[in-house]
Amino acid sequence: MKLATYKDGSRDGQLVLVSRDLTSAHYATGIANQLQAVLDDWNFMAPQLQDLSDALNSGKARHAFAFDPQQCMAPLPRAGLWAGACAYRSHVALVHRPGEAPAPAGRDSAPLMYQGGSDGFLGACDAVLLASEAYGIDFEAGVAVICADVRLGATPAQALDGIRLLMLVNDVSLRHLMAAELARGLGLLQSKPATAFSPVTVTPDELGEAWDKGRLHLTLQSSWNGRKVGLCEAGPEMTFHFGQLMAHLCQTRHLRAGAIMGSGAVSNQDRSRGYSCIAEKRAIETLQDGQALTEFMKFGDTIRIEMKGRDGQSVFGAIEQEIAPLENAVMKRPNQAQAAA
């Protein structure tokens, strides 16, 4: 089944089921109002949602309405954990080069991973609001999973069984703030503003054979200002699959239902595939020409990230974001605006 969270003015939104072709939707009211509640009690709630999903897909749901990705919050608008990995070796090799950023130690033996803020994600069509273009604004297009409870010490195979849902992610990076944070060693804080997710999150069974042992074998499309810049294969070159990523984090703690794990920028060795983040393009230019010619994103720039199934249909809907100056920024809810402002 496919799920999304509609904006309703609240922090957690309203859970909706979405049809396989993304044309229609139906509120999950009566089963669960929020996705976190479903994740907290999956075995009880998922079968009920599946029944409604079946009705929706067969055109028999009574109160279906046209699905609008613009109305979507992140499928899980806030979560207990968001960890972003660098699961593609060619991304690590290009972006973590001397002079660009320190090359992390032991990057081949264990996955590189950072923990980010999960207190307020962006919806698929929400603007990326930032104070300055000088941060070196970059998109990072990847795949993410939402987890069930996975116990401390779980093996990669056990962790795989704890994947409930998949979605796309734009984990924006502020490249000019990143090198200093990498040097400090304690992780990425200022260099990682709010993360956005695709309008729709889907259960693994929706992906058929494209989902195979923790890797998603489909093509991730990234279009920057309307120009296709990336058509990257997400499956074969994922050095660490999602079960391995989750097991890495589980070595000393439990993962709790709703934890989200991202793949990092999808990257292929075949450079004709393009790129899922600008830093890679700049690294290639630097290798070839001695300097990076492509500039980072400017205010007004747009990024569109999408993945099509083997039937040619969009699986998760598209992330479509604009980079916008902070002066337009307001926190969106009345009781948020009252806070320290």
Next chain:
Amino acid sequence: MKLATYKDGSRDGQLVLVSRDLTSAHYATGIANQLQAVLDDWNFMAPQLQDLSDALNSGKARHAFAFDPQQCMAPLPRAGLWAGACAYRSHVALVHRPGEAPAPAGRDSAPLMYQGGSDGFLGACDAVLLASEAYGIDFEAGVAVICADVRLGATPAQALDGIRLLMLVNDVSLRHLMAAELARGLGLLQSKPATAFSPVTVTPDELGEAWDKGRLHLTLQSSWNGRKVGLCEAGPEMTFHFGQLMAHLCQTRHLRAGAIMGSGAVSNQDRSRGYSCIAEKRAIETLQDGQALTEFMKFGDTIRIEMKGRDGQSVFGAIEQEIAPLENAVMKRPNQAQAAA
């Protein structure tokens, strides 16, 4: 007012009000069941809780019962963000030394900070379950705040207004896993298992003059296996106050209600004050004798962390944890045990 969250078998527990002297408690049922709901709508709910708190403190609350810290989950059992700082310069100077761990760059101009998992915190009396003593198990006793919404770009002074609640924290570190993670640059993941908080969280007004411009001027007591090892002043030597810590994180993103920020190990230049983490003791030994003599924690070891007010009474109740081997570990709820196990 003082608040705690009682275990009830659910993931978020039941919110209770606790009397100032920590002897009695009262369910907040009818106002709010969970602390996150209060934080989400503070201006509406806090006055109602305050009324009940006043009744409890004057002995007029009808259904009060004896308060038992053993029944406590973390005041906020899961949150959207947990960031731990290293706000005390003497801690950074001792622990981040050559040979022990890399000295982070720029540590005096901006606060050192990492983001940790916030999907499942430990209650004040929950055991610290780990697979191996060889990790180099260390306690880290500090102060933490729970935030309101604080907007992107907030100044330190503005951020201070967004502090709703204070509590104590034991942010356990696995020292032998940490150096490698610091070298990788992306932050602390495996070296930071689940974090525990004091039984009770309190509004700033409960602290009177001890709470002053983002610093808590009281003494943090740490007792390891029953022996007092730290009597550290939390106020005067906090290099970056809580408003500065929060503003650091807010440079490129909003903080959302329920985000938690920790001070890191409280540390004083006067070494007769003792220590709030073993790594400091070992660093001092290494400086004095050429080698660290004090070993890290073993299974069966206990740590007690408490802070007394100027009236001599415990402000937050005590964190009292035992280090225990993982073979005893089970995830605590039926639907958690069903997950990938």
